[in-house]
Amino acid sequence: MGPGKEASEESVILISDDETDAETTLGNSVVVIDSSDIQEDKSDLEEKKSEEIVDEESGLVVTFCKKGMVMPHARYDCMTHPFERTENETCIPVKQNSDMCGQCYCYVCDKLASKCQYWTTSSSCHCNAHNKSKFWKDQRNFTLTGVLVIFNLEPAEIDADLRHGGELLFKFLRELSIQYNNYLSGEIVLSLQDCVCPSKQTPGQCSVCSRLQNEIIYRYSDVFNLVTSFINKAEKEKPKTAAIMLLGAAREIALHKDPAQPWQNLGPSESLKLAVPFLMSRITKNLQRMLVLSDFPKQLYEKFIGFFQTIPLPPYCFKFTNCLNVPSWDHRLLTTVLKGQNITGEQKKNGKKEFLWEVLNVIKARTEKMESMGRYKELVRYLKAVKCNEGVGLRDLRDKIPFYLCKSGDFTNAAYSLLLPINNLACCTACRLAPVEFECYLKMFWTGSVPSGKDFQDSNEWILNVGSPVKCCTLIKQALRVLYNNQSLYRNSRCWSTLITILGSSPILEQNGLLTTLTLREPPSSFRQKNFWALKLFLEGLLYRMPVLHDVVSMIARDLNYQKNTVLKLWQTLGPDYVGELLCLFLSFRNSQLQSVGIFLSHVVIENLNQCPWAKSLDIFRLKAFKRPHLETANHLQLNKFVSILENL
Template sequence: MLGSLSKTFSLVQSCKTEIVMCTAGDSTEIIILSDDEEEDSEKDSENNQSCLIIEDGKKTDELLQSDSLVPSSASDEDLVVTFSRRADVLPHARYDCPIHPFIAADCETAAPLAGNQLICDQCFCYICDKPASSCVMWTCSGRCHCNSHKKSEFWNNLRNSFLLGELKMFNFSLSEIDSHLRHAEIMLQLFRQEVSAILSSFIRGQIVQQDCKQEVIHDYTPVFNFVTSFLNKADKQNSRAAAVLNLGAAEVFMKHFQVSGPTGPSPMSNASNAKVALLQRVATSVQRLIVMANFPPGFVQKLQNFYQKTTFFPADIKSMRNSLCVRPWNDVLLVSVLKGQNVSGVRKDKGKKTHLTEEMSVVLLRSELLQQECRYRELCRYLKVVQTDDSARFQQLQDLIPFFLCMQGDLTEAMTSLFPSVNAPACRFSPQLFLTYLGIFQTAKAPKLIVCQPEQLYCPNAVWEPIKDAVPLKCVDLVKFALKAQRCSAAVYKDSQCWTSLLTIVNSSTAFPQPSPEFLCESRHVVKSILLSHQNSNVTIPRSFHEVYPHQALLLLVTGALSFRILNGALCPALPVINTFKDNMWAFRWMFENLAVSEERLQSFFQDVTQEVANSTGSPLAVNLILS
């Protein structure tokens, strides 16, 4: 209804002066549509009508040239003959009726003025926004709608309350109301009625038999359940309607009070507890919608005002008043941080400093949205500077910056960001997380996930997809990454599977020729000095070592690290680690010579491997090892 009517208005208002020529047989009709409010006063009363029907018989040329109808300048510039056919009278508000004259008065509701009650079949009631013929108040004495028109504040207010209903308390204008909000309005009306019936029985209470005496309990649970099911329905509506329904419901239930006396057994039988739980749910839902749904700023402002002004907050949850005060996405400071123009998160405006500070829940929502939209670079900039209230959860989110850099396609920068000199994310590596990063760096593919803590990265069901513009790291960089991670994280250093994965990379899938005995001998010192150098967190591999036998040198470096690991303590299971050497037995023998420095550890390692062989179906390499 509203749609069809406003369409009519926009047609009328879009034409400065439009002449519609209508021809059918011999008769010629011309309708002049004109509606330009500023100019109305300057025009004579005939032109002041938005529709003018010219009687049959006048010639079109005469009409167009007639000075009395339109000024000559207007006829040159502003007259457009758009089409020529018999006139249809389009739907119009009663005050615009081209057939029945209308008398305007400011707020006359007693009875129809002059002939204002007369209607054609296209007349609409301005208040009800439906055909005047179906308006039940049209001529209703004392409340009649037939005198309504848009140039009166009285009638406009009446129209707004009539059409907005429950939505009026949000201060929405009619132009903001779409079919979803209209449906929400009906849902809210019903909610208000139904919840009040359930509330009445809560207030009356229920008589129960308790230890030979009767008492009245007031159990809020049925109200809580009803509100919950309404909020469930609300969350399934489109985002604007969902926000309005959540807040509209909160306005209703926050006015409920616990009745003194015993309650029921469930925690939600007490109205005060239940209200807090419900309000938290509402605030969470609406906060999410505000961050995720891209509402127009004016709409968000109205939601925030409604929540703060209309919702009743008991003293103990006063702080929740600010739950919906979320920076809009177009906030100057936020935008400058996301775009990389502000790397401090601080904005100075007229001597006043503003920090980019947000609730953790908001930080999580922004992070989710930026991941959905693959805006990883912006997400990293945001996470580096935003300040928030929950440091433990925020640390977990910040630990994902290296992953987001991977997703951005820059694996080298991602690797660097795992090992800053203070508070390195790699220090909190679990073996699985290490293996995930090793996989990403090796393949330039990553699990397709939206995450808020590192543990979520090793989801076994995640699909790994190629990262746009990313190039896999070279073997030497993978080795450096792994050795650094082992230094940072004891869990990674201890874990057998981490060793197996690293050794699989350096053993490659093909056998490398055995290097010269001199090189093997020299390597022992070089490898030791690389591994034991702790001057900085970097792993530096001398060019001279890497040059002649590049693959073998890396294999010996990792094998050397493995011998230190075995000398350090039991490695279990050992068989998968040993099996990675199956094509490069010379490197395996080289390791054994390293282990010879501790007869005790060597024996213990032998025993562990023997035990594993006995417990398993057998491994050719390990059997060889035992036999040799």
């Protein structure tokens, strides 16, 4: 009783905690105090407040009592009408069990007894229901939970999503039952023309014809289409709803029997033994993702897994037996890996080694969840430690480890991890980088910034200054190592130009991911005149674009032919070393078109020996080093002729 309130305004109901004393309590929820012990004379109310009623046996002391209001209660707890308990009587009401007061509730329906349509109905008789009978408890659970009773869910656990899933599953089971019965009926195939008798006999007299006429084909395709449609619908529902739908569907199709003969050649959706494993694979993959991505309560999580384990799988579905044994996020081994306390994913349990081993679908789901939560350090630890029987799929996920390290701000380790194989894999991440990824990595290493999205393609907006950029010397060293480990990057001129552009840009990135190019001083004339390395890189990049290479060679030959005088004057200034390097550059390629440019330059020298007094100083021994089969036959003959002329000077 709260302070400031009069005792006369309160009603007291004494609730017993002793459920075993059924005789004195008439149930399990009310203690009856005899009316003779209650003083109702209002004129003596104040005096009676100070009086006490003492039960010496129980030690219960009542200082004041008032007759309480009748509250809603189960029929078996009614204090107005006696109740007779029986185990499972459903034929007729027992004694006065059908009597009710205005506050009696049906134990099974959980509604007012006056509104229960099965209160006295034969074969139901809800008036006899009580909480001490397993039969009536099961009836109550089934009424309140419907088809959800097969999942062993308590009424308190069932929310709107689970109930909705149960309603959809119940409707589906009725439709599935019809289709499955049609499947079991089969299709009778009449095939009189298939008789293989030496002489055509009257139909019905030939045993072969008789068998062919009565052949029954069992096609599972209608059932397959119905289940497929139901799975599609489940994938659009909320996780709890979808889980109920998928688990219920898995249980039903696992119980389907195949009456078809082994020799019947049916398609993937028509043969039950082919269709059911396909459907089961799709169902289990969806459930695996839900167990990882959805925050199911722990008890519900375990009940879903336990329900699947009770499904009697046929032999052709045995591979799915343990597919839902997905460790929860608080699993001990998984937790130690995520926290960095276990870097190998192995531990000893009861003297045996235990590994963090998960199927690829679960690994992808965990990766997706940790990505969405920004838990990149934990994701890196997990991908390094987890094991899987699908090596290629796991390798593809591990290829993003350097990216996740960048997202966590650890750019230096990301630069080194590009070239480090994980768990003794045959090659490293750098071997499989695409040009776009290489460019993105260089930008991240140089600026200490990362794309805001989950992938390299999501680079329209960047998060700036996530961590310390990679040192310039380390960046150059790792970039060159990547280029020399990946032939496709090495042969792509864009990758080399990207490296030069990055190193010539400001380390301060714009929000949209654009670099600010720095203004550099003009290089010295010697660098500009003898930059054969740049010309070689340019020409190597054209080797894989033959139409472009053909156009470039034609343009070079045309310009050399038109500007011979200018070229000769330039050569007089630069001398034999320059001309020799230029000749050897073109002759060093195995491409006949590029070799022809070197032969053309030799012709220019031969035709203008009077303007080339330096020709006798050319490195003849180096030119002789170019032999067949390196040179095309025609080019080799022309080079020999040029060398002979130089030797006679």
